[in-house]
Amino acid sequence: MCAKKAVGVLGATGSVGQRFILLLADHPDFELKFLGASPRSAGKKYIDAVNWKQTELLPEFAKDIVVSECKASAFKDCAVVFSGLDAEYAGPIEKEFKDAGLAVVSNAKNYRRESDVPLVVPIVNPEHLEIVGQKLETAKKAGAAKPGFIVCISNCSxxxxxxxxxxxxxxxxxxxxxxxxxxxxxxxxxxxxxxxxxxxxxxxxxxxxxxxxxxxxxxxxxxxxxxxxxxxxxxxxxxxxxxxxxxxxxxxxxxxxxxxxxxxxxxxxxxxxxxxxxxxxxxxxxxxxxxxxxxxxxxxxxxxxxxxxxxxxxxxxxxxxxxxxxxxxxxxxxxxxxxxxHNTVIGAAGAGILIAEILLAKNYI
Amino acid sequence: MCAKKAVGVLGATGSVGQRFILLLADHPDFELKFLGASPRSAGKKYIDAVNWKQTELLPEFAKDIVVSECKASAFKDCAVVFSGLDAEYAGPIEKEFKDAGLAVVSNAKNYRRESDVPLVVPIVNPEHLEIVGQKLETAKKAGAAKPGFIVCISNCSxxxxxxxxxxxxxxxxxxxxxxxxxxxxxxxxxxxxxxxxxxxxxxxxxxxxxxxxxxxxxxxxxxxxxxxxxxxxxxxxxxxxxxxxxxxxxxxxxxxxxxxxxxxxxxxxxxxxxxxxxxxxxxxxxxxxxxxxxxxxxxxxxxxxxxxxxxxxxxxxxxxxxxxxxxxxxxxxxxxxxxxxHNTVIGAAGAGILIAEILLAKNYI
Amino acid sequence: MCAKKAVGVLGATGSVGQRFILLLADHPDFELKFLGASPRSAGKKYIDAVNWKQTELLPEFAKDIVVSECKASAFKDCAVVFSGLDAEYAGPIEKEFKDAGLAVVSNAKNYRRESDVPLVVPIVNPEHLEIVGQKLETAKKAGAAKPGFIVCISNCSxxxxxxxxxxxxxxxxxxxxxxxxxxxxxxxxxxxxxxxxxxxxxxxxxxxxxxxxxxxxxxxxxxxxxxxxxxxxxxxxxxxxxxxxxxxxxxxxxxxxxxxxxxxxxxxxxxxxxxxxxxxxxxxxxxxxxxxxxxxxxxxxxxxxxxxxxxxxxxxxxxxxxxxxxxxxxxxxxxxxxxxxHNTVIGAAGAGILIAEILLAKNYI
Amino acid sequence: MCAKKAVGVLGATGSVGQRFILLLADHPDFELKFLGASPRSAGKKYIDAVNWKQTELLPEFAKDIVVSECKASAFKDCAVVFSGLDAEYAGPIEKEFKDAGLAVVSNAKNYRRESDVPLVVPIVNPEHLEIVGQKLETAKKAGAAKPGFIVCISNCSxxxxxxxxxxxxxxxxxxxxxxxxxxxxxxxxxxxxxxxxxxxxxxxxxxxxxxxxxxxxxxxxxxxxxxxxxxxxxxxxxxxxxxxxxxxxxxxxxxxxxxxxxxxxxxxxxxxxxxxxxxxxxxxxxxxxxxxxxxxxxxxxxxxxxxxxxxxxxxxxxxxxxxxxxxxxxxxxxxxxxxxxHNTVIGAAGAGILIAEILLAKNYI
Structure with missing residues (x-):
């Protein structure tokens, strides 16, 4: 049995971030190890940074994770980083993560229109993830480092x-x-x-x-x-x-x-x-x-x-x-x-988790 | 200044009936004098028969009106009778009223499809009331008694x-x-x-x-x-x-x-x-x-x-x-x-009142 | 028949301010002539400054009133000024108005605890307005200028x-x-x-x-x-x-x-x-x-x-x-x-209007 | 590992009955085998008798259970019978069940005031179930048949x-x-x-x-x-x-x-x-x-x-x-x-299940 892959969540204190955390509790493939939020929250334990407003309790494992700023360096060990960032902030941050070779699955709208960014509803068009596959293949053939990439979750509706x-x-x-x-x-x-x-x-x-x-x-x-x-x-x-x-x-x-x-x-x-x-x-x-x-x-x-x-x-x-x-x-x-x-599951954070599971099944992460 | 026309309401204790009553309080053309309801309510003062559930108070004038059964004989002095009856009961009752020479403006669906019954949204197709006009004209020419008629209010949506x-x-x-x-x-x-x-x-x-x-x-x-x-x-x-x-x-x-x-x-x-x-x-x-x-x-x-x-x-x-x-x-x-x-005004009782006002303006009642 | 008294509203774009305006439309005693709001709104016509969110339409008379900053000099002709200011801003502004000899009826909590400020529910304790009466009497006897004063509306609950x-x-x-x-x-x-x-x-x-x-x-x-x-x-x-x-x-x-x-x-x-x-x-x-x-x-x-x-x-x-x-x-x-x-009537703006009516009836304004 | 005890639910098509069924799905101690409802439903498969209105799906195991009338003879193999009957019907039915030697845990109010009927909130006063223990003990000593009994669930509030x-x-x-x-x-x-x-x-x-x-x-x-x-x-x-x-x-x-x-x-x-x-x-x-x-x-x-x-x-x-x-x-x-x-769990059906678990733990059923 393989070790779980380490993953991170950006925008961890927000509504979408909180749902990513819930869905990653006891996940068989992923272990949530890194949380990123605004500089205001950075350096605090998650339990002290968040105003938790979910119907399930804040999972024990997340309480003591120290929140980082959203810098790629702090998330370099992540197999995938889930972004629940507001569109206002997501643009440059997600780009920095991608450029640093990280896999980003984002709920923000910023890159959805890019023709080389898959916009994926995981129960509908996972075949669009082949864009990622091609990119990895090409880099591999060229002997280049594994490239980063962004996959976008669709709008909830x-x-x-x-x-x-x-x-x-x-x-x-x-x-x-x-x-x-x-x-x-x-x-x-x-x-x-x-x-x-x-x-x-x-x-x-x-x-x-x-x-x-x-x-x-x-x-x-x-x-x-x-x-x-x-x-x-x-x-x-x-x-x-x-x-x-x-x-x-x-x-x-x-x-x-x-x-x-x-x-x-x-x-x-x-x-x-x-x-x-x-x-x-x-x-x-x-x-x-x-x-x-x-x-x-x-x-x-x-x-x-x-x-x-x-x-x-x-x-x-x-x-x-x-x-x-x-x-x-x-x-x-x-x-x-x-x-x-369900808008927050198949329409947001939940879609991100399932996309990452598909990426894993296809050996893209 | 003309005297107000006497009018009646059928189904007076129901939701639509209550709204007819509210809209007829202080009406410049009509005076609500007769209320009809089920045999269970007949013989009682209206205030004792009704479970009043409107945001406005039950108008004073209506409290002591004694509720009748829905028989045309009890409403023969009405210039127009507003029907808020359930479809389950409206069919034979409204027919009896029409046959007795009464003018009925009904919120029930029973006669809406009849080609000689106007189905009227008063701010949209009052010209369909000319069906009534023709009927009255024809009877007049023939020297016949003034015929009764039914006008249907449309569905609220x-x-x-x-x-x-x-x-x-x-x-x-x-x-x-x-x-x-x-x-x-x-x-x-x-x-x-x-x-x-x-x-x-x-x-x-x-x-x-x-x-x-x-x-x-x-x-x-x-x-x-x-x-x-x-x-x-x-x-x-x-x-x-x-x-x-x-x-x-x-x-x-x-x-x-x-x-x-x-x-x-x-x-x-x-x-x-x-x-x-x-x-x-x-x-x-x-x-x-x-x-x-x-x-x-x-x-x-x-x-x-x-x-x-x-x-x-x-x-x-x-x-x-x-x-x-x-x-x-x-x-x-x-x-x-x-x-x-507004579904209960232009989509129900209110439409009935405005239809009756048009009938009056056209001398059909 | 007397001329209506000119009045003003502070915090005019807020929730309480909007209700003051509605209640002053067609008021028999008061004519709303002056509106005060934040510097962001000052200088604009009211209709351009406000995000009107009431079930009644914005009254015609108010649309073109040019909003002022909340300075006493702009309201000096008011018989009474109604304050719908947030507590965050109300303190110094209401004090300036009072010191300038103006009558202020305030929905803010800032001065409610002052022993010489009447806290009034107008259907309950209008006799507390005698504090104002005494103050006016004293000034009059002393030949001093008519003093300003603040009357506080109670909390809605x-x-x-x-x-x-x-x-x-x-x-x-x-x-x-x-x-x-x-x-x-x-x-x-x-x-x-x-x-x-x-x-x-x-x-x-x-x-x-x-x-x-x-x-x-x-x-x-x-x-x-x-x-x-x-x-x-x-x-x-x-x-x-x-x-x-x-x-x-x-x-x-x-x-x-x-x-x-x-x-x-x-x-x-x-x-x-x-x-x-x-x-x-x-x-x-x-x-x-x-x-x-x-x-x-x-x-x-x-x-x-x-x-x-x-x-x-x-x-x-x-x-x-x-x-x-x-x-x-x-x-x-x-x-x-x-x-x-009704929390926004007897519990807020409406109480303010009725307090002013009592002040007028008692010749305090 | 012991076999599960057979249990039944009365009033099975109602709101409380539906929740009993949900809570008994996959229960480690109890196996729901018998469902009772009105004569109108008796003889039908449960799925055809019920208007299922729960957020969870109707459990597979319950779909094909044929609904009985609420007669003790049809429930004689039950270790415990949960009653979700309306008070209108519960009185004589629950008495018949008790008299037939059955254990009844009831959500109805009919017997709550009886001094020899325990009224139990299972997280509060399970000690009142000793009334049942005494009754069983007495019968046992007298060599009598195991007596039936009723335990009442409290009102939800x-x-x-x-x-x-x-x-x-x-x-x-x-x-x-x-x-x-x-x-x-x-x-x-x-x-x-x-x-x-x-x-x-x-x-x-x-x-x-x-x-x-x-x-x-x-x-x-x-x-x-x-x-x-x-x-x-x-x-x-x-x-x-x-x-x-x-x-x-x-x-x-x-x-x-x-x-x-x-x-x-x-x-x-x-x-x-x-x-x-x-x-x-x-x-x-x-x-x-x-x-x-x-x-x-x-x-x-x-x-x-x-x-x-x-x-x-x-x-x-x-x-x-x-x-x-x-x-x-x-x-x-x-x-x-x-x-x-939670009014439907600890305040109703859920309390009944937990009471039965306590009865089992105490060997009263």
């Missing part, structure tokens, strides 16, 4: 959207029109201060800054094929796929609900039953690879007419499984359905 | 959907594709028991029985033209208009939020500014007729990017005005926007 | 607590033991950021910084008699009255609910019916003086066993009336009951 | 109240005055229909039928000593202890928060630190007996000033641990504190 699309595209060909209206949980906005109580009590906020734009282009990257040399990925063109998102913040703690509608390029489209069966049968690569956190059932197709519901269904497969319900014909496009995904 | 469409269709021609995803308040479901607390606390229920179907066909009736002889109205065909609705129940007390998207039949479509200006300039007929409850501004086009919000915007024009925000181009259809309407 | 106590103490003598457990609305915490959504969604926060202490001592000042020369007021001693408060933040937008229990010094205590009748019969001085905002019914004693409820009862008498329910014997002290008061 | 009192009474003697104001979750009210959404959205309901009375007398039974012959238990007298409860329903899914205050009979009272240490040190008998579900830490004494909070703290020790915070001196009684307990 994008993760739920693309999950059911993957088996459909695999089975029935491209989707050329796609609409989604989201009802998004507040946990994604963090808690300092996050969403104000007065904004969600007896209320809806029909706007989340930048979110619709992210959903619209990220979907076109995640569903796009790799370049022939597997070194980059370009967005699908508008001719290939049009995506329209409308995003709302609602009074839900965890779990994004999305009402989606789609049209297949190939007409006539598959039957309703074929659509459902395709999603039921889907086994993501992470599951095939035996990754620890991979869902047993990637997509749960629910038949009760009032499901999925966030409070009841968000924790399927520890939040790594996505629930789909109310799959039915759509008078305007081909099919409509309701998708529920 | 339909009302918000069609309001911004009316000026667009008037100005720019037909809309051939329309999608809406709703985030609906719980007040529409009444309170005995209505929506369960555990269903809306930290939760979304992505299903409301029958609601999507109603929205899809009601829209096609409300936006359809009268027949040449003004005696009936038929649904728009699928070729003329396709409508797709996805309905969700959320933790909001009052005010339905809808994320809608639409395509014009005539291409190229109007500009974004034309679309907004058309809605801003819209003055509904009820306002032109000087109806007491008509909104000062029928459609409020908001420019702040995070509006409309139900808690902040639902009470514009006492709930008779509809708010529209985030009007923008849609990558899939032509335009998308967020619509907010 | 204190207002609800003391309202039902006043008639009881007037009728039955001192209350020597008093406990209250509060369930407080979030509007009192403002909105930048105010209470975080994640803290109130499916949650209770059993702590509000400084609140319990304020309730415990403010009650002892508000219920205390003036000194013999009417120039000061001292707290009741622990021997005279012991107060214990436990404060919780709950998912309610407006309206503080308090479960209180009390013991009379004089034993045996009055009967349950005497206690209720005393509260029902209570007419506050502001009502007797005919003040515009004074409640028609100061205390509403509800007999339904599940009332008062914040959503249903908080707006009695436009928020100036207090609702009391479930008055019953207490196995530990004498009586227990539930009290509901 | 009582469980949280008495938990921290136990170590205090054990260490410092009787508590003679006790007040509690509760903020109770909605899950305790079930879901058909349970608490209405409109009652808890932006609202508090300051009343729960019968709850205050139950808390006041149940506390006096749970903290009372057994009779000398260990066959009965009588309530503490008012002279020994006075209890006052005020109960509120709030918008929380799970977890009752209680603001309590207490006075010790022995004066002067222990110090604040003694009070906290006593609770920290408390190890309940169930833990000492090694019961499977017993909490590792019975009472968690929290030092952060804004804890416990239901969303963050309700799941300590799988809901079997109670959290206490804000322990501080009380100006009116001796000490006040905030207590949080």
């Amino acid at each position: 994008t993760a739920g959207l693309v999950a059911p699309l993957k088996p459909l595209v695999d089975s029935f060909g491209p989707i050329d029109l796609l609409t989604t209206t989201t009802l998004q949980a507040i946990s994604g906005a963090g808690f300092s201060p996050g969403v104000s109580g007065i904004d969600v009590l007896d209320n809806i906020v029909p706007y989340i800054g930048g979110e619709e734009d992210k959903m619209e282009w990220e979907t076109k990257k995640i569903l796009a094929p790799l370049s022939a040399d597997k070194s980059t990925v370009s967005l699908l063109s508008d001719d290939e796929m049009k995506v329209s998102a409308q995003c709302n913040r609602v009074a839900v703690s965890d779990g994004h609900t999305e009402c989606i509608s789609l049209r297949f390029k190939n007409q006539p489209p598959p039957s309703l039953e074929q659509v459902k069966q395709s999603m039921r049968d889907y086994v993501c690569d992470a599951s095939k690879l035996g990754c620890h956190s991979a869902p047993k059932q990637t997509i749960h197709v629910l038949e009760q007419n009032d499901r999925p519901q966030p409070r009841l269904d968000r924790n399927r497969d520890n939040g790594y499984g996505v629930s789909v319900g109310r799959v039915r014909e759509d008078p305007v496009l081909d099919y409509k359905m309701v998708v529920l995904s | 339909t009302a918000g959907l069609v309001a911004p469409l009316k000026p667009l269709v008037d100005s720019f021609g037909p809309i051939d594709l329309l999608t809406t995803t709703t985030l609906q308040a719980i007040s529409g479901a009444g309170f005995s028991p209505g929506v369960s607390g555990i269903d809306v606390l930290d939760n979304i229920v992505p299903y409301i029985g029958g609601e999507e179907d109603k929205m899809e066909w009601e829209t096609k009736k409300i936006l359809a033209p009268l027949s040449a002889d003004k005696s009936t109205v038929s649904l728009l065909s699928d070729d003329e208009m396709k409508v797709s609705a996805q309905c969700n129940r959320v933790a909001v007390s009052d005010g339905h939020t809808e994320c809608i998207s639409l395509r014009f039949k005539n291409q190229p479509p109007p500009s974004l500014e034309q679309v907004k200006q058309s809605m801003r300039d819209y003055v509904c007929d009820a306002s032109k007729l000087g109806c007491h409850s008509a909104p000062k501004q029928t459609i409020h086009v908001l420019e702040q990017n995070d509006r409309p919000q139900p808690r902040l915007d639902r009470n514009r024009d006492n709930g008779y005005g509809v708010s529209v925000g985030r009007v923008r181009e849609d990558p899939v259809l032509d335009y998308k926007m967020v619509v907010l309407s | 204190t207002a609800g607590l003391v309202a039902p106590l006043k008639p009881l103490v007037d009728s039955f003598g001192p209350i020597d033991l008093l406990t209250t457990t509060t369930l407080q609305a979030i509007s009192g915490a403002g909105f930048s950021p105010g209470v975080s959504g994640i803290d109130v969604l499916d949650n209770i926060v059993p702590y509000i910084g400084g609140e319990e202490d304020k309730m415990e001592w403010e009650t002892k000042k508000i219920l205390a008699p003036l000194s013999a020369d009417k120039s000061t007021v001292s707290l009741l001693s622990d021997d005279e009255m012991k107060v214990s408060a436990q404060c919780n933040r709950v998912a309610v937008s407006d309206g503080h609910t308090e479960c209180i229990s009390l013991r009379f010094k004089n034993q045996p205590p009055p009967s349950l019916e005497q206690v209720k009748q005393s509260m029902r019969d209570y007419v506050c001085d502001a009502s007797k003086l005919g003040c515009h905002s004074a409640p028609k019914q100061t205390i509403h004693v509800l007999e339904q066993n599940d009332r008062p409820q914040p959503r249903l009862d908080r707006n009695r008498d436009n928020g100036y009336g207090v609702s009391v329910g479930r008055v019953r014997e207490d196995p530990v002290l004498d009586y227990k009951m539930v009290v509901l008061s | 009582t469980a949280g109240l008495v938990a921290p009192l136990k170590p205090l009474v054990d260490s410092f003697g009787p508590i003679d005055l006790l007040t509690t104001t509760t903020l109770q979750a909605i899950s305790g009210a079930g879901f058909s229909p349970g608490v209405s959404g409109i009652d808890v959205l932006d609202n508090i309901v300051p009343y729960i039928g019968g709850e205050e009375d139950k808390m006041e007398w149940e506390t006096k039974k749970i903290l009372a000593p057994l009779s000398a012959d260990k066959s009965t238990v009588s309530l503490l007298s008012d002279d020994e202890m006075k209890v006052s409860a005020q109960c509120n329903r709030v918008a929380v899914s799970d977890g009752h928060t209680e603001c309590i205050s207490l006075r010790f009979k022995n004066q002067p009272p222990p110090s604040l630190e003694q009070v906290k240490q006593s609770m920290r040190d408390y190890v309940c008998d169930a833990s000492k007996l090694g019961c499977h579900s017993a909490p590792k830490q019975t009472i968690h004494v929290l030092e952060q000033n804004d804890r416990p909070q239901p969303r963050l703290d309700r799941n300590r020790d799988n809901g079997y641990g109670v959290s206490v915070g804000r322990v501080r001196e009380d100006p009116v009684l001796d000490y006040k504190m905030v207590v949080l307990s």
